[in-house]
Amino acid sequence: MKIYKAGMVAALLALGLTACSPGSGTSATDATKAPDTVSTDVAKAGNVTLKLTDFWGGAEGEWIKQVVADFQKKYPNVTIQRTNEDWGQLNSTLNLQLQDDSGPDIATANNGWQSLGTLAKGGLVRNLDAYAKAYGWDKKVPTTIARQNQFSGDFKTMGTGSWFSTPMARTSLIGLYYNADKLKSLGLEPPKTLADLETAAAKAKAAGEIPFEYGSLDGSTTILLGTQAMLADKKKLNDYIYGDASIKAGDIGMTDAITLTKKWADAGYFPPKFEGIDYQTAVANYVGGKGVFRWEYTGSLGLDAAKQGKYGYLQLAQASGSGTVGVGAAPGAMVISSKSKNPDVAAAFLDFLMSPETGQLAADRGLVPALSPDVKVPATSLSLTDESKGAATLDSDDGYVPYFDWSSPTMLDTISQNLQLVYAGKMTPDKFTAAVDKDRDAFLAGQS
Amino acid sequence: MTATATGTPTPVSEPTTHQKSARPRRRNRWIGLGFAALPLAVYALVVLVPLAQSVQFSFYQWDGVSASTWAGLDNYKTFLTDPVLRSTFGHVLVLIGFFALLPIALGLLSAALLTRAKQPGMAVYRWIFFLPQVMTTVVIALVFKRIYAPDGPLNTALEAVGLGSFAKTWLGDFTWALPALGMIGTWVTFGFCMVLFISGTSAIAPELYEAARIDGAGPVKEFFAVTLPGLRGQMAVALTLTITAALRTFDLVWVTTHGGPGTSTLTPAVALYKAAFQNPQVGLAAAIGVVMAILCLIIAIVITRVSERD
Amino acid sequence: MERAFNYVILTILAVLVLFPVGTFLVAALSPDRSGKPVGFSDFAWDNFATAWRDADFSRAMTVSLIVAVCVVAGQVILALLGGYAFGVLGVAGDKWLFPVVLLGMMISLEAIIVPLYYQFRTFGLTNSLPGIILIHLGMGVPFGIFWMRAAFRALPRSAFESAELDGAGPLRMLRSMAAPMARPAIYTLILLSFMWTWNDYFLSLVFLHGDNQTATVALGVFQGKYVTQINLMAAGGLIVAAPVLALYVVFQRKFISGMLAGAIKE
Secondary structure: OHHHHHHHHHHHHHHHOOOOOOOOOOOOOHHHOOOOOOOOOOHHHOOEEEEEEEOOOHHHHHHHHHHHHHHHHHOOOEEEEEEEOOHHHHHHHHHHHHHOOOOOOEEEEOOOHHHHHHHHHOOOEOOOHHHHHHHOHHHHOOHHHHHHHEEOOOOOOEOOOEEOOEOEOEOEEEEEEEEHHHHHHOOOOOOOOHHHHHHHHHHHHHOOOOOEOOOOOOOOOHHHHHHHHHHOOHHHHHHHHOOOOOOOHHHHOHHHHHHHHHHHHHOOOOOOOHHHOOHHHHHHHHHOOOOOEEEEEOOOOOOOHHHHOOEEEEOOOOOOOOOOOEEEEOOOEEEEEOOOOOHHHHHHHHHHHOOHHHHHHHHHOOOOEOOOOOOOOOOOOHHHHHHHHHHHHHHHHOOEEOOHHHHOOOHHHHHHHHHHHHHOOOOOHHHHHHHHHHHHHHHHHHHO | OOOOOOOOOOOOOOOHHHHHHOOOOHHHHHHHHHHHHHHHHHHHHHHHHHHHHHHHHOOEEOOOOOOOEEOOOHHHHHHHHOHHHHHHHHHHHHHHHHHHHHHHHHHHHHHHHHHHOOOOOHHHHHHHHHHHHHOOHHHHHHHHHHHOOOOOHHHHHHHHOOOHHHOOOHHHOOOOHHHHHHHHHHHHHHHHHHHHHHHHHHHOOHHHHHHHHHOOOOHHHHHHHHHHHHOHHHHHHHHHHHHHHHHOOOHHHHHHOOOOOOOOOOOHHHHHHHHHHHOOOHHHHHHHHHHHHHHHHHHHHHHHHHHOOO | OHHHHHHHHHHHHHHHHHHHHHHHHHHHOOOOOOOOOOOHHHOOOHHHHHHHHHOOHHHHHHHHHHHHHHHHHHHHHHHHHHHHHHHHHOOOOHHHHHHHHHHHHHOOHHHHHHHHHHHHHHOOOOOOHHHHHHHHHHHHHHHHHHHHHHHHHOOOHHHHHHHHHOOOOHHHHHHHHHHHHOHHHHHHHHHHHHHHHHHOOHHHHHHOOHHHOOHHHHHHHHEOOOOEOHHHHHHHHHHHHHHHHHHHHHHHHHHHHHHHHHHHOO
């Protein structure tokens, strides 16, 4: 009986608490408004130490280490202390860290409403408009990429308004990888269009190969989003993700994309029992030589130098025949903490991250460069040559669309879960599209 | 009922006979409060105050950063009416079978076998059975992900013994994912139950066994007549801890399936984590936490009452 | 006959328990990053060295060790004080205090972590070892009190009475009589407390950053946004599990057998 009382005590304690509501202590500071005067002269800033926290490991980690070293060489008065945390840890705790006085000055955030939107709205990261003007970011960065870092003044709309983060001279795209040897032995050319791809896949299947290496255990959505980018209208897809309620998921190729994906699944184009294969295993299988094609984020196959010559990458043209559209964004959104005491120097570092030098550093480490057309890519690397070509096409076509899951905080869950239902035959493509709309519309309704 | 709320985990069952004779004296109770003050203060600081705040959060719509708005009971309504969130209760019921009932059965069996005879090698078995307890959950989850893979050791083993038709995609299967997760729980928990029961068994007076043997009871009858009743306290502890563990299952699901396929393995704790750390819905997360805490309390009360009856 | 039967059942159970552990070992020795099993000759023994270096375990394990040792020491003291108070002396107001303590065993950490973080931030105790030690202590109080209270209650009352007649104060009784007599329960508490603190992932994840990361969190370096190196993760997992396993081997006798001895004493 005594245990009842515990609950009552807890309830009483709760009532006895101060009447102030959660979050009222952290009022939106001046940080959400752009400061008037900023300096781009780093050398004059005196001795400055900046704390950088990022989620890059492996080749990306090597890249950022070199970038930091080069920046420090350029400005000997600046020291950057770098902390590396894994992706999940940084994402789930960044809002807490940025409220700490000893938190990072610069950090990598995740674009979209899950993370960046909340940080901007809560005044935890700086409005970077003044720096954008001082450094000319609007000219340096293609609009479709720039939008990914912007929020409106009332924080109800993403994709327009002020800069709250910056991209870098690297990109992460969704596209189609192919196993060059397999394609050759099947007597096929790398496909250029969706129709080519379907023909190639059918041939591969007939020859006893697995057309697409894929596993859906953890709800991998690259295949769906990659196909959608070929089928959707660029402007409408951008607008949908940036919260234009008048556009519905059916208008942006969602039903077509899911129908096509399901068709491939039913035709046996995926490995047997792909429902039980997790993302890591699928990647390992593909790199190990199973399957002809794979829809994937650039840079996630972890190809070593030898393998880079064996795998090619394709940014397929739009099904409508007009230009190329691809899902792509910088692999992280760089933010400056509102608590940072040296925002000018931090902004200079952000600008440095968008420079051709850092793009070249990326290419040297097998990472896909962006924003820097003159970067030299090692000729032996088929994949990197192809990937850079894809990025360059999207740069020149201004053909980027953001990751679809930026459209609402819960969208990634919604598409992952429902994709599994569609594969299992428990949901129709139409219902899938309806569920996507329902998720986004509920979010938009809550915003206004 | 006033003596223990959830039974006793110690080697020895409560010596109820002593208790009546020596009720703590008045003066001692104030000294006792002094003794308990330090632990209680730390506990209040770390658990009670945040808990109270959590209760408060649950009445707000809050993204964890910017200003919040009063939401009344909306968060609770969402939790209890949203079909996906509500389905998590059903999943927990299944998990309780695997996290609580099965491990307790296996724990009893192994404890009985290990304590009955002083055979050589028993310490080795004891050590092996407790092994899963000392491993980090994240690592365990990754291992089992590998085991359940379509070409993993489990399917390979099934095929090797001619049961290939039972091979499944396990964690990718809408029907089998939840039981497959449950089996991991059984694997982890049963060693803990066993240790509890071994310590309990050893506290049962040897005379009781002798008496039973004189009456001609076999090992099975002896188990049901002497061992099982003697373990009531440990049973209550085991049930309370394992059932609340089932209700709070998080890392295991998070690392293996993220709640999928579909939402077939979503648990309240995973939903809570998603709300608190992935989607800025701190209020909803708090509401889920409060409901879970209340459920745990109710379960503890029921178990205590039943175990202390008669 | 009965003996053979015992061994058969126990061995079946042991195989079921060890099978996943075996897979784990094989994964740790696989050169393939998805942890696919390979033949003995292909075993990648240097996975352990690589894991040790990549996860910076020399630093992370030191942090884990400092935290765990401080928590265990503090935990035992708090549990002794609390358990003795609730179990032997009695506590004014325990009719409602004890249930409130028990409540703490049933709350999941996820439910309170956000306010907890804000609270510790105001103390300036985020990303600090004293801070996380304090949190571990607070979270461990309910079980500690629950456990030691029951252990003390199980001691013969007569011993306390005679000691009291000798004029021993409560503190001296705890130190020189009750605590030594409850030793088996204390050993168990040490092991459990060490194990729980050492294996904690979530608290360290949220509260500690940079050089303060513990070993379990350090394992995360093998899990990138896209690429998880399961073989290194398994090797690292073994390294992280080693101290607890060692402690369990050392304490095994005291942990279980010691309990038997303590129980029979009466």
